[in-house]
Amino acid sequence: MKNIEACPACDCPDSRRLVQVVTEHVSPADDLVYLHCGRCGLVYSHRQFEDSAELDECYAAPYQEAARAEFLKVTAHKTGIHRYRKAWLDATLRRLAWSPRHKRALEIGSKDGSFLKLIRDDGWEAVGMDPNATYGRLAKEVYGVEIRSGYFEQGTFPPATFDLVSSFHVIEHIQDPNPVLTAVRDVLTPGGLLYLETPNLHCLQRRQLATGHVVLYSLATLAQVLEHNGFEVVAVSENGPGGLLTFDQVAVLARATGRPAGEWRLGESFEEAKACLERALQSNFPSPEGLSFRNRMFHLVQRLFGDERALALKSVYLGVHARRRGQQMEKAAGGPAMDLNRLPDPVRQQFLQGFLQEGHLRELQRLPDEWVQLKVLARIKVFRLSHDQTKALVDAELSRAQEGAFP
Template sequence: MKIGARIETSPCRLCRGIERQVLATRGRGFAPLTTVVCRGCGLVSHHPLPDPAEVAAFYATRYRVAYKGGWEPKRKHALRALRGALGRAGRLAPLLRPGARVLDIGASSGEFTYVMQRGGFAARGIEPNLGYADFARRTYGVAVESGGLEEAEIAPGSLGLVTLNHVLEHLADPWDALHRIRRWLAPDGLLFIEVPNLAGVRKQAANTFHAAHIWNFTPETLRLLAWQAGFVPVAEEDRAGTSLVFRRRHADEPPPVGADPLLARSLAAQVATAGRPLAYLLSGAPVTRRVARLVRNLEERIVCARHATVREMADAAIEAAWPVRAGEARLPWFGAPA
């Protein structure tokens, strides 16, 4: 199958169109991987789509070893996850009622669950990878269950917040997942989703697409998927990105616009131009990325060396980001990590 080829396949879950265009035939590490864009709406996915049972088995045992190099996170990876968790908590905690029930799906090594628990929320997580879920329980003492959404026992209407941080793109069936989550949320409950924004990627095509990301979203396709599942962004959200807080939509709210043939053509052109090796080299990104990575790694080594354990490192970061105020029984907000 050649790049640019047009094929017909099963109807798109987003727009029901059957025509796809091949964007790439190799993924990360130049491994064979066919990626296509729906010419009707711009939704990008693997072709063919993987078997859900194979996806579940991969994430339970092999994913973290393949992408992180171990059965549990290295200390620097825990630090990165912790900093991301503090940032999300600072954004989401002010939107919730005190003590709200929070579920982090794809909880990884448990940092967000721990931060929200420290904030006074009834936080729990679900993590398919057995090693990372075990690490979360042992290290932070949090309720992170091993398994997928299908195995989770959640009472309908019981949750104030569900988070999917860089998870939706990995799921075999995002539509089923979001419908399931909608049943779990209280009427005023919120859903947080963050996924990579394909429209903002400037990499070689071979590094843009990889086996772990079954779906590649843009703001337009993410919002339409959420709308189909019964969600719309809250009014304050910047809808030009793919990190969004959603609420339940009302019956009379129309679908979002922008997931259309024009988006599909734009993405195909982007991959065909910016994704070429020479264009990527001339952009200067290989140099700037490498320098940024070296600086980050040095800073992370310094921070990690200050603490005897990962738990101690997490507690220090939380206390620095969330200072105690005199006379307050609980801490009402999170700031950016120091």
């Protein structure tokens, strides 16, 4: 491996050392060091792979001798997580009223192929890519899915081939995300969607500070990298959609627009990023900030009684909480307040969980289209917009709607 000289996202050479992670090594020079970019706030490793041979040694070689029994054990675990991911995707697409043009999907980093099977069974024409040829062969035997061996890059597939590209826990392994995301955008049909999941900087565990994790994203830095490569974030899940097993992840659904963003903005400050990594080094459990007590209780119910009862309990809780907050707002305003239970569910939940203020809520209500509401909601969360910034964004969206622009 070789030392990296600039930020892999914005190419800024201005970086500061965050933490040093002790690894199994011959000398301290082999330890892993994470840096913080002074321009965009990205957290990245000080070393990168020099060539494809090193990549293969890290990602492909360990699985070449995988036995069928090991594969079945891995895929049983992965299938459970993928069901949650698929459920979140389905619910989000329904809220966005999005329909694919051809219902063709690509998964980058398919591993065992269990997600490909789930979407294929839902009527998608699906193909995967993964450097692990052994798992690809076993996935075809067990599930009958197609996984091409190799790394995804520009020219792997013709332009505008897929309506959906998914990739779970791959982008943190990619030392230069820009060309890969550009290639993803090119293979998507106009308005196509990219579904990503990666460890959340704010909820990291010690095991996630590893040599292969060359970039560590927060919601803010991930969204910014996507926007600079011609994507627009339309939905986010800060604790991951994968149920109890992925609550320390961040998931993003982004629409291909082909309009790269302008100036880079600072995501997390150096102090914020350093605090996240120091918490991760102290414990192998998620930080308290990453999972509220309320969510812990719902996950406990989920574990004991199953998904259906946990979701029913959460729905009841949110309904009661919404009525109570509505009454409090009405009393404070001295007159009728908004009916929170008539808001889109993601907007209502973010308000009840304290991520949105009443001013944000009233601005979102000005938008007649739920798709645009969810898009603006994602930007409020990602970039921590103030009320005035939200108002300006809503005004811009309303102007675009009057001009007949696609939301």
